[in-house]
Amino acid sequence: MADTDRQLLLGNMACIRGAIYAGMRFFAGYPITPSTEVAEGCARELPKIGGKFIQMEDELGSMAAIVGASMAGLKSMTATSGPGYSLMVENIGYAYMVEVPCVVVNVQRGGPSTGLPTKASQSDTMQARWGPHGDYTAITIAPSTVAEIITETIRAFNLAERFRTPVTVLLDESLSHMRAMVSLPKPGEYEVIDRVKPTCDPADYVPFGPTENGVNPMPSYGEGYRYYVTGLTHDVMGFPTNRPDEIVPKMDKLKHKIEDYKEEIFKLRVEKMEDAEIALISYGSVSRAALLAVTLARQADVKVGFIQLHTIWPFAQEQLRDLCQNCSKVIVGELNMGQIVHEVECALPPEIEVHRLQRYDGEILTPTQFLDKLEEVL
Amino acid sequence: MTTATKETTPKQKSDVVLHYLRPKKNFPHVWCSGCGIGVVMGTLVRAIDKLGLSRDEVVLVSGIGCTSRLPVYLDFNALHTTHGRALPFATGVKFARPGMKVIVITGDGDALAIGGNHFIHACRRNIDITAILINNYIYGMTGGQGSPTTPSNAFSTTTPYGNVEKHFDPCELAKAAGATYVARTTVYHTPQMEKNIISAVEHHGFSLVEVVSNCHTYYGRLNRQGDAPSMLRWFKEKSIMLSKAKKMTEEELQDKFVIGVLHRADKTEFCDEYQKVVDAHQGEK
Numbered sequence: 283m284a285d286t287d288r289q290l291l292l293g294n295m296a297c298i299r300g301a302i303y304a305g306m307r308f309f310a311g312y313p314i315t316p317s318t319e320v321a322e323g324c325a326r327e328l329p330k331i332g333g334k335f336i337q338m339e340d341e342l343g344s345m346a347a348i349v350g351a352s353m354a355g356l357k358s359m360t361a362t363s364g365p366g367y368s369l370m371v372e373n374i375g376y377a378y379m380v381e382v383p384c385v386v387v388n389v390q391r392g393g394p395s396t397g398l399p400t401k402a403s404q405s406d407t408m409q410a411r412w413g414p415h416g417d418y419t420a421i422t423i424a425p426s427t428v429a430e431i432i433t434e435t436i437r438a439f440n441l442a443e444r445f446r447t448p449v450t451v452l453l454d455e456s457l458s459h460m461r462a463m464v465s466l467p468k469p470g471e472y473e474v475i476d477r478v479k480p481t482c483d484p485a486d487y488v489p490f491g492p493t494e495n496g497v498n499p500m501p502s503y504g505e506g507y508r509y510y511v512t513g514l515t516h517d518v519m520g521f522p523t524n525r526p527d528e529i530v531p532k533m534d535k536l537k538h539k540i541e542d543y544k545e546e547i548f549k550l551r552v553e554k555m556e557d558a559e560i561a562l563i564s565y566g567s568v569s570r571a572a573l574l575a576v577t578l579a580r581q582a583d584v585k586v587g588f589i590q591l592h593t594i595w596p597f598a599q600e601q602l603r604d605l606c607q608n609c610s611k612v613i614v615g616e617l618n619m620g621q622i623v624h625e626v627e628c629a630l631p632p633e634i635e636v637h638r639l640q641r642y643d644g645e646i647l648t649p650t651q652f653l654d655k656l657e658e659v660l
Numbered sequence: 661m662t663t664a665t666k667e668t669t670p671k672q673k674s675d676v677v678l679h680y681l682r683p684k685k686n687f688p689h690v691w692c693s694g695c696g697i698g699v700v701m702g703t704l705v706r707a708i709d710k711l712g713l714s715r716d717e718v719v720l721v722s723g724i725g726c727t728s729r730l731p732v733y734l735d736f737n738a739l740h741t742t743h744g745r746a747l748p749f750a751t752g753v754k755f756a757r758p759g760m761k762v763i764v765i766t767g768d769g770d771a772l773a774i775g776g777n778h779f780i781h782a783c784r785r786n787i788d789i790t791a792i793l794i795n796n797y798i799y800g801m802t803g804g805q806g807s808p809t810t811p812s813n814a815f816s817t818t819t820p821y822g823n824v825e826k827h828f829d830p831c832e833l834a835k836a837a838g839a840t841y842v843a844r845t846t847v848y849h850t851p852q853m854e855k856n857i858i859s860a861v862e863h864h865g866f867s868l869v870e871v872v873s874n875c876h877t878y879y880g881r882l883n884r885q886g887d888a889p890s891m892l893r894w895f896k897e898k899s900i901m902l903s904k905a906k907k908m909t910e911e912e913l914q915d916k917f918v919i920g921v922l923h924r925a926d927k928t929e930f931c932d933e934y935q936k937v938v939d940a941h942q943g944e945k
């Protein structure tokens with residue numbers, strides 16, 4: 283990669299730029315369209331900075347390897363698409379349970395099953411929240427431009443390290459294969475968060491004990507803190523338990539360490555909502571079309587506003603309710619048959635009409651489609 | 661390994677296992693009385709002690725099953741993972757920190773059924789990991805179902821009329837897939853097992869130690885092989901050292917366990933080869 287401030291960058295390569303900036307030094311992956319360039323780019327770039335790349339035998343192994351590497355102290359990432367993400371959910375669930383920071387990039391394509399390998403989709407929105415079995419709280423973020431892929435991937439790593447949890451970055455085919463001129467992040471320009479390490483005597487280390495914010499300091503292998511790590515529900519020492527009085531604190535911790543600090547995780551872009559009577563709500567690549575539609579509609583004096591969810595999960599229920607309190611209608615645009623729209627319907631009071639603009643033919647939503655929908659519902 | 665210090669060896673041989681038990685872990689353990697897994701645990705500890713490894717540099721990685729519960733009792737770094745995935749987790753640990761001694765504790769179902777793909781690819785990469793595969797021919801934890809090593813015609817709860825399938829030979833599989841150290845032993849042959857584990861950990865590359873073990877609770881009961889002592893007797897009688905086996909016909913070796921170091925090869929190791937790539941390209945733009 284040339285060392286200039288501005289560069290024409292493929293979406294998938296922007297993801298690598300952000301990840302390396304955030305300190306990613308380990309990538310394990312398996313080829314799958316449309317995410318393959320992330321693996322290829324990591325194979326090229328990581329040796330140059332002393333990092334590690336491995337092509338695993340499948341996505342089950344890829345996810346396992348990045349959790350192992352993170353336990354060994356390296357910031358780690360994998361990238362895949364829907365069919366691979368479906369395989370990864372097994373060990374994403376493991377990462378939730380054992381509280382291991384890592385980043386999973388899902389470049390979405392159409393589904394179910396093998397679906398539409400070369401077409402855009404946002405149909406894994408709910409899988410990112412509810413993929414693995416069991417109860418847990420997920421963090422998922424969705425950039426909408428190539429530049430945002432860089433900054434949001436940095437944010438994904440920061441959130442993973444801050445909360446000791448896997449973070450999913452949802453891209454889609456249209457975005458990951460888009461090229462754009464972007465400013466590369468300069469050293470020191472963005473904050474980079476590293477996991478907190480224990481400073482206590484190893485004999486006093488309580489790996490999963492209660493802490494002020496629910497997040498435990500995390501040692502790397504070889505640093506003298508020899509503790510037990512299991513996907514079985516465990517007590518504060520990490521040992522398997524069936525005791526209700528130990529199960530409940532563990533489960534509550536998984537939830538509260540994230541949900542009690544949601545304000546740190548939420549990120550919304552809000553435009554022209556002050557006097558808006560109708561709001562276009564979107565995330566990911568669809569936000570590009572929505573933003574242009576708002577600009578064009580405003581020129582025609584339509585009082586329409588724009589809300590983009592950079593953070594999808596946890597869902598910004600209260601913020602959305604506050605932002606839309608003076609609206610009579612909202613339009614939720616997404617590349618699926620209706621996923622985040624259910625959350626919007628739950629968030630908003632019943633007097634606000636929730637309209638759906640959905641596309642699931644593999645093509646992207648256009649500004650014209652938003653404008654047509656606006657005309658239809660107004 | 662800045663924080664690692666060499667451990668002091670306990671004076672009494674009988675103290676060795678106690679010395680390495682994890683503090684704060686409550687007993688009893690999960691295994692049935694007489695289970696061979698405990699024998700492997702004791703032997704593993706004695707091997708590690710003789711190797712003089714620091715506890716901090718050892719990572720025990722396991723999957724799911726009776727065997728995979730082993731790391732909870734020992735005072736090493738531990739990663740008890742998902743079913744069949746111990747090897748890819750271990751690959752992540754080893755590749756990220758090549759200085760660590762990574763030992764995978766796995767069973768026949770874990771390594772060869774659900775984890776079969778990971779098993780052959782770990783062998784193929786020749787990554788410096790030691791896998792100890794405790795082969796008891798059955799799924800113990802879930803109550804006695806047939807596994808990929810259950811012999812033809814043998815009984816299990818899922819082969820109630822006798823197993824119609826063929827079984828895997830883990831050692832042949834590992835050898836064919838590219839492992840560079842392959843040994844088979846049994847829970848009866850503990851001095852040999854100790855030697856095998858020591859040389860497997862010392863070996864630089866992927867090493868497999870298959871330990872034939874007794875699940876008298878399920879395999880023994882369903883196949884009328886009796887209790888733990890009678891299964892151990894069976895292992896003793898059916899085991900043939902490799903040197904002796906070489907002089908025997910295939911027919912004579914039917915239903916026998918050939919034990920010993922079955923395969924050794926000298927091949928480049930994965931982490932070393934990758935480091936060469938890093939050395940050649942580090943600093944490039």
